[in-house]
Amino acid sequence: WMSRASDSLTAFPNICSVKDGVLTNRKWTYTNSKVAEPGINSIASSASGKIWGINHNYCLVSFDIKNQKLTLSKPVINEASNIVNQVNGLVIDEEHIFWISSPFGLTKYNNHTGKSINLKSSLPGAHPLTLRQDPARKEILWIGSNASGLIMFNKATLKATHYTTRDGLPNNTIYGIIPDNQGNLWCSSNKGIFSFHPVTKTVRSYTTRDGLPVDEFNRSYFMEMPDGTIAFGGTNGYTVFNPKDLSGDNYAPQxxxxxxxxxxxxxxxxxxxxxxxxxxxxxxxxxxxxxxxxxxxxxxxxxxxxxxxxxxxxxxxxxxxxxxxxxxxxxxxxxxxxxxxxxxxxxxxxx
Structure with a gap:
């Protein structure tokens, strides 16, 4: 499933690997709005099987796969009435709480009560660029930021821990975060791609010197495939790899x-x-x-x-x-x- 800034929701069936050629697709438009609405910035799936998104007017969008209906709801970020949409991260947790990253920081939206809470004060000085749920710890969100590093955010305590170049990261701007099956977080940045292990704090970085086509990547351009393959979009196309095929440099310099x-x-x-x-x-x-x-x-x-x-x-x-x-x-x-x-x-x- 893919959201695009110029129109609404698009499905690309049976993508299990990256291949050359034209992708077949189908697009849906809203069933409850006659007004031309802008495109959708971020999407995520919920346990109920629905696909949710945030459009350029900061309105909540839902798609029922079974009934094939795309529905438009009210804005979830009220501060954003006159600001161009830059929602770049959406996570829906087990309690059906929506976590949204935008220029306004981190927003917590309760879909049961319809209430939004801005948590910018919990991330002072940080401009979130992407969000990811920790696959092993339901209380932890991982946030990629613009110049503030990789952030571990505890949803229960609202406390944030920053990991930066001081901790071994190659760069403090993080565009994409994808976990693998070995417990690592794979991140794209302005200085290549790196893996970070949340327990051992081990960092392994890869740049053009290791064979990447570029060192500079972009926000919103990343995906994972069913077989564990990861794709990160950069300034010269996509870099595609499977973490299980990579062997790290185990040489420890004196x-x-x-x-x-x-x-x-x-x-x-x-x-x-x-x-x-x-x-x-x-x-x-x-x-x-x-x-x-x-x-x-x-x-x-x-x-x-x-x-x-x-x-x-x-x-x-x-x-x-x-x-x-x-x-x-x-x-x-x-x-x-x-x-x-x-x-x-x-x-x-x-x-």
Missing amino acids: TALTSIRVNNTQPAPGSALALLDNQINNITRIELRYDQNFLSFEFAGLEFNVPEKLRYRYRLKGIDKSWVLSGTDNRATYTSIPPGEYTFLANTANT
Whole structure:
């Protein structure tokens, strides 16, 4: 099923794979409106078997597959009376609550009561571009945003958790989200396609250097097929793949310390700290005075083929309770460290 901005609902039967050629189709128009209505931006199916959508006037549209009737209802986003429609995400959950993403943020619409609630305050500064229900956790929505990263939104608590380039994502603009059968979320962005595992937080990214035709993708242009094949639309056509056919790069680059700075100063030539920098990876222990408690570490992954895909994490045992995911940032800074013994660790991942 496909919605188009220029007209209404269109069916393309028996699409199980992408093939060259002309698609046969059939279009429906509204049965309860004589007025020419604009096209439909987003569609979703419900447990009842109906297909629902939001048109350019922010009106709810329903299609009964059994009776073959397309019905127009009232607007579900009241703030939108004079704004061009940019609804780009629609999810219908088990309780028949409609979750809608638009320039007004996230809207919760109860189809039983007819009431809409705008949840923009729960996503401050975020402009949602797409929505997806978490297949394993009914309380979780995944939101792709414009420049605010991948957002995990809890429908029960209305709390949002942002994952960005600091967490290893290649880009903070997310156009499409599709889950696979291995628990990954596949996302299209302005810097290629990437997979994100919600439990392990593992990211694997793919760009033109890995064989993609383009790195820049577009919102609303993505779909999944019954066999698990995924298609993402970009600036030069569609990229089509099946996640089960992809093998990740399991090579873990070695990590080398490249510099230690004490109290934010460059060590004087010939000093002990200057000599330390020259032999840094051969030294396992250093002792500092109590007032030398402002430390900066720099480190690098020893990967020279695609260094821009390296992601880092670090931890100062005794200070950090868990690993700090720093994305592409290969520096760690600590201030006012109390006297004691500490161990610094750094790892590199090739995404």
